[in-house]
Amino acid sequence: MPRLSHTFDITAVDREVVERIVSALHEVARSCRFDGRGWLLTPDEETLTRLEKRADELGLVDQGAAERLRGERRDAAAELRGDAPRTEAEADELAVAASQLALQLQTGRHLEPRSHYLVAELSPEGVPVEPADDEEKGWSGTGLTITAWDEAGTSSADFSMPDAAGGSGPPVTWGTVTHDRPAGLLTWTGEVKVPGRGAWLRSATGGLRFSTGDWYTAVSGRGDGRPARLRARHALAEVDAWLAPTAGADGRWSVEAVVDVRGKGVFRPVVAASVWAATTSFRRSERRAAKLGTGEPTTRQRLDRSALAWDRIARNAPLLPELLRDLAGAMADAGPRDGSRG
16 A cells, blocks of 8 residues: 655644634634625734734744735736736636635624525625636635534534535535534545546545544553544545654654555555556656756655744744734724725
């Protein structure tokens, strides 16, 4: 069975800090406000810039990248309003580039069971953007339905893309996300079924399980050594991936990331050979790129950089609840700007 693995040596985070972060995230969710059409209201530009700067200092976001993205969005909107000739495909591309992800409360009361939301891309004029090809929507057009909300107990939501409740046809991706706070357990289950011929090849199911309690138990040397686990199933193969943390030197965590791929039935040798060939080709390309000095980081370098990015966040983790409470206050105070959606 093909297996890929990599071990990270990362900064640990106290369990109490994690609990305070979860509480602050709940506070942010409670603080959300919506306008008369149900669109989520967001803080003004000055407040957003201040929050982004603080988040950048803590390692959560790249403020420079966020500012560049806003600039690109403004440029695309200006070009879209211009009179230059363009094809339908070019206009559609500009519309997507100028749009902004937004959340709409469509039915029910915020965070109450059966309340339904829509994740959509909005044009600068506040109109939902509808790409010509439904498969290009990505997460835009995803419906979210609250099935339970108990911050001290269990909260869950169903998701569907495209939004099946909106009557736009059968969903392509759907599933459920559940958070059991007393157990410190987050689970995600989902199914993908891409339209077209050969449905058995276009369908897959998967599930993710992450247990905070099991994580800290594993670090202490007891209990389940795989507190974070992802499993996916397809007609041809099954994928089993997990994180296995142990206590490392100087109080750090040593986390092994493992991915196992197993072919099913008569496809087992075919899948094994395919994964081996793809892995070998990938490693050769990595070595060739490193030898030629193209300047592009190797996968190992990217993984190491990700570990360093985590270290920065982990060191600042005790300060995150304060930032999140600040964000919650900004969301609670947000209102429509210039008479339009926030």
